[in-house]
Amino acid sequence: MITCRKFSIYISQYIDNEVTHEIREELEEHIAFCPECNKTHHAFSRLITFCHYCCQKEVPDQTHNDLWNALQNVFSAEEVPAQKRRRISKRRRK
Amino acid sequence: MKELTKPVQLKALPPPDLELVKKAQQGNNQAFEELVKRYEQRVYNIAYRMLSNEEEAKDALQDTFLRVFRFIKKFKGDSSFYTWLYRITTNVCLTRLKQRKGKEQVTISLDEPVSDEDDMQREIPDDVYNPEILYQRRRMANALQDAISELPSDYRSVVVLRDLQGLSNKEAGKALQLSIAAVKSRLHRGRVFLRNRLSKFLETRSASVISRSERNQQ
Numbered sequence: 072m073i074t075c076r077k078f079s080i081y082i083s084q085y086i087d088n089e090v091t092h093e094i095r096e097e098l099e100e101h102i103a104f105c106p107e108c109n110k111t112h113h114a115f116s117r118l119i120t121f122c123h124y125c126c127q128k129e130v131p132d133q134t135h136n137d138l139w140n141a142l143q144n145v146f147s148a149e150e151v152p153a154q155k156r157r158r159i160s161k162r163r164r165k
Numbered sequence: 166m167k168e169l170t171k172p173v174q175l176k177a178l179p180p181p182d183l184e185l186v187k188k189a190q191q192g193n194n195q196a197f198e199e200l201v202k203r204y205e206q207r208v209y210n211i212a213y214r215m216l217s218n219e220e221e222a223k224d225a226l227q228d229t230f231l232r233v234f235r236f237i238k239k240f241k242g243d244s245s246f247y248t249w250l251y252r253i254t255t256n257v258c259l260t261r262l263k264q265r266k267g268k269e270q271v272t273i274s275l276d277e278p279v280s281d282e283d284d285m286q287r288e289i290p291d292d293v294y295n296p297e298i299l300y301q302r303r304r305m306a307n308a309l310q311d312a313i314s315e316l317p318s319d320y321r322s323v324v325v326l327r328d329l330q331g332l333s334n335k336e337a338g339k340a341l342q343l344s345i346a347a348v349k350s351r352l353h354r355g356r357v358f359l360r361n362r363l364s365k366f367l368e369t370r371s372a373s374v375i376s377r378s379e380r381n382q383q
Contacts, residue, residue, distance in 0.1 A: 083353040089334075101195065114360050114367040121305060122328040130209045134223040141227050145234055146194045 078108045082115055119152040169213040182246040197237070201230055207330060209252050214325045215258035217314035228257045244339045251332070255322045262318050269312050282363050305366050312362035318353035333356060 073081075073094075078101055084090050085098050102109050181204070189198035205226070232253050236326040240249055250297070272300035313321060338348045360367065 079357075081351075083356055087334075094337065110254060111360075113358060114364065117367050118356065118360055119241075119328055121309060123331065124259075126353060127206070128210055128213055130206050130226075131219065131223075134209065134219075134226065138201070138205065138227050138230060141231065141233070142198070145231060149192075155305065158322065 073097045075101075075105060075108055078102075078105070079111070083113060086115055086119060088110075171172070173190050182243055184245050186237065186240060186242070190240070197234060198254050200233075200246070204250055205230075208250065210228075211251065211254045211325055211330060212258055214310070214313055214316075215255065215321060216261060217310055221261060225254070225257050225261060229254045232257065245336075248336050248339040249333075249379070251326060251330075252342065255341060257323065259318055305363075306363055308366055315362065316358055320351050320358060323348055323351040324355040324359070328356070343377055 078098060081090060081094065081098055083093065090098065159161050180199075182200065183204075185200050189200060194223050208229050209222060209226050212229070213219065213222040216222050216225060229250070233250060236253075240246065248292040313324065316324060322341055323343075325330045325335060326340055327334070332340065334345045334352075335350045337352075338342070341348070343351070
Protein backbone atom coordinates (compact mmCIF):
# COMPACT_ATOMS: atom_id res chain seq x y z
CA MET A 72 0.00 0.00 0.00
CA ILE A 73 1.37 3.39 -0.99
CA THR A 74 1.37 6.07 1.70
CA CYS A 75 1.77 9.81 1.18
CA ARG A 76 5.33 9.55 2.43
CA LYS A 77 6.13 6.79 -0.03
CA PHE A 78 4.44 8.77 -2.79
CA SER A 79 6.69 11.74 -2.09
CA ILE A 80 9.72 9.47 -2.51
CA TYR A 81 8.51 8.03 -5.80
CA ILE A 82 7.07 11.17 -7.38
CA SER A 83 10.15 12.07 -9.48
CA GLN A 84 10.65 8.53 -10.73
CA TYR A 85 6.94 8.24 -11.46
CA ILE A 86 6.95 11.38 -13.59
CA ASP A 87 10.10 10.20 -15.37
CA ASN A 88 8.43 6.86 -16.05
CA GLU A 89 11.07 4.98 -14.08
CA VAL A 90 8.86 2.90 -11.80
CA THR A 91 7.65 -0.64 -12.33
CA HIS A 92 4.19 -1.30 -13.66
CA GLU A 93 2.99 -2.47 -10.23
CA ILE A 94 4.23 0.61 -8.41
CA ARG A 95 2.80 2.84 -11.13
CA GLU A 96 -0.62 1.33 -10.63
CA GLU A 97 -0.41 1.75 -6.86
CA LEU A 98 0.74 5.36 -7.21
CA GLU A 99 -2.07 6.16 -9.62
CA GLU A 100 -4.59 4.65 -7.26
CA HIS A 101 -3.17 6.76 -4.45
CA ILE A 102 -3.27 9.96 -6.53
CA ALA A 103 -6.90 9.30 -7.37
CA PHE A 104 -7.91 9.24 -3.71
CA CYS A 105 -5.45 11.64 -2.07
CA PRO A 106 -6.09 15.31 -2.95
CA GLU A 107 -2.82 16.47 -1.39
CA CYS A 108 -0.68 14.05 -3.42
CA ASN A 109 -2.76 14.82 -6.49
CA LYS A 110 -1.84 18.48 -6.02
CA THR A 111 1.83 17.55 -5.58
CA HIS A 112 1.74 15.44 -8.71
CA HIS A 113 0.30 18.29 -10.78
CA ALA A 114 2.80 20.77 -9.34
CA PHE A 115 5.74 18.49 -10.20
CA SER A 116 4.45 17.83 -13.71
CA ARG A 117 3.96 21.55 -14.35
CA LEU A 118 7.38 22.36 -12.97
CA ILE A 119 9.08 19.88 -15.27
CA THR A 120 7.02 20.96 -18.28
CA PHE A 121 7.93 24.55 -17.62
CA CYS A 122 11.62 23.69 -17.24
CA HIS A 123 11.52 22.08 -20.69
CA TYR A 124 9.47 24.89 -22.14
CA CYS A 125 11.57 27.84 -21.13
CA CYS A 126 14.99 26.29 -21.26
CA GLN A 127 16.42 27.66 -24.48
CA LYS A 128 17.90 31.11 -24.36
CA GLU A 129 19.44 32.55 -27.50
CA VAL A 130 23.12 33.38 -27.38
CA PRO A 131 23.34 37.19 -27.60
CA ASP A 132 25.12 38.37 -30.78
CA GLN A 133 27.86 40.11 -28.84
CA THR A 134 28.55 36.95 -26.80
CA HIS A 135 28.72 34.88 -29.98
CA ASN A 136 31.10 37.37 -31.63
CA ASP A 137 33.32 37.55 -28.56
CA LEU A 138 33.57 33.77 -28.47
CA TRP A 139 34.56 33.61 -32.14
CA ASN A 140 37.15 36.35 -31.69
CA ALA A 141 38.62 34.51 -28.70
CA LEU A 142 38.79 31.30 -30.72
CA GLN A 143 40.45 33.02 -33.68
CA ASN A 144 43.07 34.45 -31.30
CA VAL A 145 43.77 30.98 -29.93
CA PHE A 146 43.95 29.47 -33.41
CA SER A 147 46.45 32.07 -34.59
CA ALA A 148 48.49 31.74 -31.37
CA GLU A 149 48.71 27.99 -32.07
CA GLU A 150 49.81 28.57 -35.65
CA VAL A 151 52.73 30.85 -34.79
CA PRO A 152 54.70 28.31 -32.71
CA ALA A 153 53.96 25.65 -35.32
CA GLN A 154 55.46 27.88 -38.06
CA LYS A 155 58.45 28.61 -35.85
CA ARG A 156 58.98 24.89 -35.25
CA ARG A 157 58.89 24.28 -39.01
CA ARG A 158 61.46 27.02 -39.64
CA ILE A 159 63.80 25.67 -36.97
CA SER A 160 63.62 22.13 -38.31
CA LYS A 161 64.36 23.43 -41.85
CA ARG A 162 67.43 25.28 -40.56
CA ARG A 163 68.62 22.14 -38.81
CA ARG A 164 68.29 20.14 -42.01
CA LYS A 165 70.46 22.68 -43.84
CA MET B 166 0.71 7.71 -67.48
CA LYS B 167 2.66 8.29 -64.35
CA GLU B 168 4.02 11.74 -63.76
CA LEU B 169 7.72 11.90 -63.63
CA THR B 170 8.84 13.04 -60.27
CA LYS B 171 12.02 14.89 -59.68
CA PRO B 172 14.72 12.80 -58.11
CA VAL B 173 14.86 13.43 -54.42
CA GLN B 174 18.01 15.25 -53.50
CA LEU B 175 19.37 13.74 -50.36
CA LYS B 176 21.08 16.15 -48.07
CA ALA B 177 24.39 14.95 -46.78
CA LEU B 178 24.12 14.10 -43.10
CA PRO B 179 26.25 16.27 -40.85
CA PRO B 180 29.40 14.48 -39.75
CA PRO B 181 29.09 12.82 -36.34
CA ASP B 182 30.76 14.51 -33.39
CA LEU B 183 33.50 11.91 -33.14
CA GLU B 184 34.57 12.48 -36.73
CA LEU B 185 34.87 16.21 -36.06
CA VAL B 186 36.68 15.56 -32.81
CA LYS B 187 39.25 13.37 -34.56
CA LYS B 188 39.86 16.06 -37.15
CA ALA B 189 40.11 18.71 -34.46
CA GLN B 190 42.61 16.54 -32.60
CA GLN B 191 44.74 16.55 -35.76
CA GLY B 192 44.73 20.34 -35.79
CA ASN B 193 41.79 20.97 -38.11
CA ASN B 194 40.35 24.23 -36.78
CA GLN B 195 37.37 24.15 -39.12
CA ALA B 196 36.25 20.92 -37.52
CA PHE B 197 36.62 22.50 -34.11
CA GLU B 198 34.56 25.49 -35.25
CA GLU B 199 31.85 23.11 -36.40
CA LEU B 200 31.73 21.56 -32.93
CA VAL B 201 31.49 25.00 -31.38
CA LYS B 202 28.62 25.93 -33.72
CA ARG B 203 26.86 22.71 -32.80
CA TYR B 204 27.07 23.17 -29.04
CA GLU B 205 27.43 26.89 -28.48
CA GLN B 206 23.81 27.47 -27.56
CA ARG B 207 23.54 24.45 -25.28
CA VAL B 208 26.72 25.35 -23.42
CA TYR B 209 25.53 28.93 -23.09
CA ASN B 210 22.20 27.76 -21.69
CA ILE B 211 23.83 25.50 -19.12
CA ALA B 212 26.12 28.35 -18.07
CA TYR B 213 23.29 30.86 -17.90
CA ARG B 214 21.08 28.55 -15.84
CA MET B 215 23.94 27.65 -13.52
CA LEU B 216 25.17 31.20 -13.02
CA SER B 217 21.99 33.26 -13.51
CA ASN B 218 24.00 36.05 -15.03
CA GLU B 219 24.51 36.87 -18.70
CA GLU B 220 27.97 38.36 -18.31
CA GLU B 221 29.25 35.39 -16.33
CA ALA B 222 27.58 32.98 -18.73
CA LYS B 223 29.43 34.66 -21.58
CA ASP B 224 32.77 34.26 -19.76
CA ALA B 225 31.94 30.65 -18.88
CA LEU B 226 31.09 29.95 -22.53
CA GLN B 227 34.49 31.23 -23.62
CA ASP B 228 36.34 29.45 -20.80
CA THR B 229 34.64 26.20 -21.69
CA PHE B 230 35.49 26.22 -25.38
CA LEU B 231 39.03 27.44 -24.78
CA ARG B 232 39.53 24.57 -22.35
CA VAL B 233 38.01 22.15 -24.81
CA PHE B 234 40.40 23.41 -27.46
CA ARG B 235 43.36 23.03 -25.12
CA PHE B 236 42.44 19.54 -23.96
CA ILE B 237 40.73 18.05 -26.97
CA LYS B 238 43.70 15.79 -27.66
CA LYS B 239 43.08 14.17 -24.27
CA PHE B 240 39.53 13.21 -25.18
CA LYS B 241 39.65 9.47 -25.78
CA GLY B 242 36.08 8.90 -26.87
CA ASP B 243 35.13 6.75 -23.86
CA SER B 244 31.96 8.81 -23.54
CA SER B 245 30.12 10.88 -26.10
CA PHE B 246 31.69 14.23 -26.88
CA TYR B 247 28.82 16.23 -25.47
CA THR B 248 28.89 14.57 -22.03
CA TRP B 249 32.60 15.41 -21.89
CA LEU B 250 31.80 18.95 -23.03
CA TYR B 251 29.01 19.34 -20.46
CA ARG B 252 31.36 18.07 -17.76
CA ILE B 253 33.80 20.84 -18.61
CA THR B 254 30.95 23.36 -18.72
CA THR B 255 29.58 22.40 -15.31
CA ASN B 256 33.09 22.36 -13.82
CA VAL B 257 33.74 25.86 -15.15
CA CYS B 258 30.43 27.02 -13.67
CA LEU B 259 30.94 25.29 -10.33
CA THR B 260 34.38 26.88 -10.02
CA ARG B 261 32.81 30.28 -10.67
CA LEU B 262 30.11 29.62 -8.10
CA LYS B 263 32.75 28.69 -5.52
CA GLN B 264 34.65 31.89 -6.28
CA ARG B 265 31.42 33.80 -5.84
CA LYS B 266 30.95 32.35 -2.34
CA GLY B 267 31.46 34.92 0.34
CA LYS B 268 30.29 37.68 -1.91
CA GLU B 269 26.84 38.91 -1.12
CA GLN B 270 24.17 37.00 -2.94
CA VAL B 271 21.04 38.86 -3.84
CA THR B 272 17.93 36.76 -3.70
CA ILE B 273 14.55 37.95 -4.76
CA SER B 274 11.48 36.96 -2.82
CA LEU B 275 8.71 35.49 -4.87
CA ASP B 276 6.36 37.83 -3.03
CA GLU B 277 8.04 40.82 -4.60
CA PRO B 278 6.95 41.93 -8.03
CA VAL B 279 9.27 40.46 -10.63
CA SER B 280 10.99 43.02 -12.77
CA ASP B 281 10.04 42.96 -16.41
CA GLU B 282 13.52 43.23 -17.82
CA ASP B 283 14.13 43.31 -21.51
CA ASP B 284 16.54 40.38 -21.52
CA MET B 285 13.99 37.99 -20.08
CA GLN B 286 11.76 38.55 -23.07
CA ARG B 287 14.12 36.48 -25.14
CA GLU B 288 13.48 33.47 -22.94
CA ILE B 289 9.98 33.00 -24.16
CA PRO B 290 9.56 32.31 -27.84
CA ASP B 291 7.33 34.71 -29.74
CA ASP B 292 3.81 33.51 -29.94
CA VAL B 293 0.37 34.78 -30.59
CA TYR B 294 -1.09 34.54 -27.10
CA ASN B 295 -2.57 37.44 -25.32
CA PRO B 296 -0.37 39.83 -23.37
CA GLU B 297 -1.65 38.55 -20.04
CA ILE B 298 -0.43 35.02 -20.79
CA LEU B 299 2.88 36.29 -22.08
CA TYR B 300 3.28 38.38 -18.97
CA GLN B 301 2.50 35.41 -16.71
CA ARG B 302 5.00 33.23 -18.53
CA ARG B 303 7.65 35.86 -18.21
CA ARG B 304 6.98 36.14 -14.49
CA MET B 305 7.16 32.37 -14.21
CA ALA B 306 10.41 32.23 -16.18
CA ASN B 307 11.92 34.89 -13.93
CA ALA B 308 10.77 33.09 -10.81
CA LEU B 309 12.11 29.78 -12.10
CA GLN B 310 15.51 31.28 -12.80
CA ASP B 311 15.56 32.90 -9.35
CA ALA B 312 14.66 29.59 -7.73
CA ILE B 313 17.36 27.78 -9.74
CA SER B 314 19.91 30.33 -8.60
CA GLU B 315 19.03 29.48 -4.99
CA LEU B 316 19.47 25.74 -5.48
CA PRO B 317 22.57 24.27 -3.84
CA SER B 318 25.15 23.90 -6.62
CA ASP B 319 25.18 20.07 -6.44
CA TYR B 320 21.48 19.92 -7.14
CA ARG B 321 21.61 22.79 -9.60
CA SER B 322 23.96 21.08 -12.03
CA VAL B 323 21.79 17.95 -12.04
CA VAL B 324 18.53 19.87 -12.52
CA VAL B 325 20.03 21.98 -15.31
CA LEU B 326 21.34 18.98 -17.23
CA ARG B 327 18.33 16.74 -16.67
CA ASP B 328 15.28 18.99 -16.69
CA LEU B 329 16.48 21.97 -18.66
CA GLN B 330 18.84 20.35 -21.15
CA GLY B 331 16.99 17.07 -21.39
CA LEU B 332 19.87 14.67 -20.73
CA SER B 333 19.09 11.18 -19.48
CA ASN B 334 20.13 10.06 -15.99
CA LYS B 335 22.99 8.10 -17.54
CA GLU B 336 24.24 11.03 -19.61
CA ALA B 337 23.96 13.46 -16.69
CA GLY B 338 25.81 10.93 -14.53
CA LYS B 339 28.64 10.70 -17.01
CA ALA B 340 28.84 14.46 -17.40
CA LEU B 341 28.91 15.03 -13.65
CA GLN B 342 30.82 11.86 -12.77
CA LEU B 343 28.00 10.66 -10.55
CA SER B 344 26.26 7.33 -10.25
CA ILE B 345 22.76 7.08 -11.70
CA ALA B 346 21.41 6.66 -8.14
CA ALA B 347 23.10 9.91 -7.10
CA VAL B 348 21.68 11.71 -10.15
CA LYS B 349 18.17 10.51 -9.32
CA SER B 350 18.49 11.45 -5.68
CA ARG B 351 19.84 14.94 -6.37
CA LEU B 352 17.30 15.50 -9.11
CA HIS B 353 14.47 14.62 -6.77
CA ARG B 354 15.78 16.89 -4.02
CA GLY B 355 16.32 19.68 -6.52
CA ARG B 356 12.80 19.33 -7.85
CA VAL B 357 11.34 19.33 -4.34
CA PHE B 358 13.30 22.51 -3.61
CA LEU B 359 12.02 24.19 -6.80
CA ARG B 360 8.49 22.99 -6.23
CA ASN B 361 8.47 24.51 -2.73
CA ARG B 362 9.96 27.77 -3.96
CA LEU B 363 7.52 28.00 -6.85
CA SER B 364 4.42 26.59 -5.16
CA LYS B 365 2.58 29.88 -5.58
CA PHE B 366 3.11 29.72 -9.32
CA LEU B 367 2.55 26.01 -9.72
CA GLU B 368 -0.64 25.75 -7.75
CA THR B 369 -2.43 28.96 -8.60
CA ARG B 370 -3.32 30.98 -11.65
CA SER B 371 0.03 30.54 -13.36
CA ALA B 372 -0.74 26.85 -13.59
CA SER B 373 -3.17 27.56 -16.41
CA VAL B 374 -0.39 29.28 -18.34
CA ILE B 375 1.78 26.20 -18.05
CA SER B 376 -1.09 23.91 -18.90
CA ARG B 377 -1.58 25.80 -22.14
CA SER B 378 2.05 25.30 -23.06
CA GLU B 379 1.64 21.60 -22.21
CA ARG B 380 -1.24 21.38 -24.64
CA ASN B 381 0.68 23.25 -27.32
CA GLN B 382 3.60 20.89 -27.03
CA GLN B 383 1.42 17.89 -27.71
